[in-house]
Amino acid sequence: MSEMVTICEVGPRDGLQMAKSIMATEAKCAWIAGLAAAGVREIEVGSFVPARLIPQMADTGAVVRFARTLPGLTVVALAPNLRGAEAAVDAGAHRVSVPVSVSAGHSRANLNRTPDEQVAVVGAIVDWMRAHAPQVELEVACSTAFGCSIDGVVPEDEVVRIAAALAAAGVSQIGLADTVGYANPAQIRSVVRAVRAEIGPALVGLHLHDTMGLGIANALAGLEEGIRDFDSALAGLGGCPFAPGASGNIVTEDLVFMLESMGFVTGIDLDGLIAARALLHAGLPGEAMHGQVARAGIPRTFQRAA
Template sequence: MRTALDVHISEVGPRDGLQSVKATMPTADKCRWIDALAAAGLREIEVGSFVPAKLLPQMADVAAVVRHALTLTVSHPGLRVMALVPNRRGAWAALTAGVHKLTLPVSASEAHSLANVRKTSAQMVEELRSVVALRNEVAPGVPVEVGLSTAFGCTLQGAVAEDDVIRLALACVEAGVDEVGLSDTTGMAHPAQVRRLFTRLRAELGSHAGAAHMHNTRGLGLANCLAAFDAGVRSFDSSLGGLGGCPYAPGASGNVVTEDLVFMFEAMGVSTGIDLQQLFAAREPLKAGLPGEPVYGMTPEAGLPRGWRA
């Protein structure tokens, strides 16, 4: 997935973004948005989550959205269709639908874990074992990824000890997952903390160390991504227009804006494989599908600098 690219950017807006707004985007609009994201050059898109519709009605059509996204692999070879699953049941539904990658939420904060998935962190590690066993049985080529939620602090619990984060990350790897990344779910991280914790994660997990998933709640999203990059991270989650948050983390607001993240890296000479003009164009189906929903991004508003390469 990352050959010829300096960094890999995973678009999480169709899942993380849409589950965090009150309105439900119609299925046809979701599909048009995903079409535009793929056309812009994004090669991994988290298209939804396999959770009960009564809990997240915004995700009720996830199987249909996955089916549509899979058709794009003909015109966009290498596109990876990803979905979030909270448990074995969700994993079975996602694998049956044909997703290319599973991601599971495991929280470093016990309070957030209970609020988000109604399980302790230890119970989620056991759920991981079950999901990995299912994957090994029915779809051995599908990677399983964990994003450690609230790794940098929690609005419910407060501080989260770094030793606890590393210990939980190692437990996830021992349970059989392919990658473990760190998520700043509540936007409490700062660059020194990000650099320190990702350095530890990479030293402890080696090739199992995964993506940086940063939020911009306090305006430090890009700075934290750059700190993670300096620590050796080469995979980043972001959301078009900065949509996102967490329904079970009070005060958490949007993800890092994909447009701004791509601009930062490309301006630095770090290749993302993403076309910024087409990425800007992908904002239009997003706005059409969620009329009136605020859409953020400094780069789309300011425009590209004069002489910016095509």
Template sequence: MADLVRIREVGLRDGLQLVKDVLPTELKLEWIEAAAGAGLPEIEVTSYVPPHVIPQFADADAVTAAALEVPGTLASALAVNLKGAERAYDLGIGKINYVISASEMHSRANVRRTRQEAVEAFRAVAAERRSRGLEGKVALSCGIATAFGCTLQGEVAEADVLRLVAEAVEAGADEIMIADTVGYADPLRVRRLFAAVLAETGSTPVAAHFHDTRGLGLANVMAAVETGIRRFDASLGGLGGCPFAPGATGNIDTEDTVYLLETQGLSTGIDMRALLDLRSRLSAWLPNETLGGAVQKAGIPGLAESYPSLATAMA
């Protein structure tokens, strides 16, 4: 298993999305710079939505422009429709994260459209990329949300997920991201669904997005790793949640996820000391948020000798 795992920090987008206190733009940039400095290969820096919908992302253009100047990391951002994608293309971003809900009810509640309309909008986003001559320059990631079930609809059929994956790949997705938006995944279902998705995607890489809603987040990461997944979304301090998942604990913690993966002989390329330093600053920036993260709390004393990769990071 000694290979590379790519972690995308989504705290600035999925994490901040439900945070009432608007984080000042300069702190967002400090976060991006520190995350890049800690070795995070990709950072989802913002979301292109109208400011009245989510005031937290009113500075999306400024954040994007500044993030694109930060060396050593790939800045990506969320666009859930053609309008958002056009803004992203105009800004010169290198990767757009798009999302389709596998749950029809979640799709209608979250973005007021059917799943099929979401697929068609993704095709329009890809067509726009083509017409701008940006193929090979801007990557398109297509996430499948509520892939393990939905608080509104209940069960989500695996066949629905696989059909959407196939349509996204066919439309031009450079990456498929499978999201357990409300925390219904468990190791057994993770293995089953990701194996089926991998059989569908061929050479298109597949990422996993887990929430730790019911405590199974890192057990799910292990199951996905064992199934061959090497790309994971995570947010510092587990910041995040979902408006349709009441009480949800948020995303899996970046720092605990890195710790888990490194102990398994996988390399994240992330400097744990720098990451924990950033994590401490985050607590100060968001005093009204309850942040998680067991490694932050317990530290990793005495572990350096057991894990050469962490020892290097801590040296």
């Protein structure tokens, strides 16, 4: 059998937080249902953050509750602190994702805390979830792990240190995020190897952006290093409001095309993703949509992995 690669669609969270307009809750739910119908089995549907900071996420509780009704879907919600994690669990999220910036500048801009202070916050979330929600998964993303638009170069040793501190705090699912899209394939390989040498199988995934046009190349480098979990966004939506210059995530459609063409199984139907683009466009008609597969069309040579 072909090897499975898991894709978590982050468009409804990472993508919409940078949208110029607010997508109606009904349209957002229809889009998420379309993604699930295409075979996407993990979707980060929103974040529990103050609506005054990111008004696009004000309806996350309602969206989580809707997404829970979709059969076979793992519903993920981002939470920057314990209060957010409690709200995510209360709404019914299957998994809570918590960001920890490696660079001090981004950590201050995004969370108003130092990286080490945010690691301590994660420790408190671990303790609370063990006591009150052991059935809910917890994952932590090491943001700006490959560079920062505020601080510039992020030392590899610092990425390893933060990842090790998170593992010591009890986190068993840790990802590396190229938040601003500055990484290159050689750097992906080097950082993945260094972090894995320190924390082993606790390193599970990559979250990549395409600012410099290297997103898919970086995904391939991660794949060759054994990563089997990737975040991506339909139509390449996304960015970070607290990271100047950051552009969209890698395109889900293009990532699925690459993986399936190489013989990896994603369980996702490309035609279904193209149909979901129409739902996205209907809900956000003014937003730019990206992707080579959608532009060129699915080639006649394409065969899904079995």
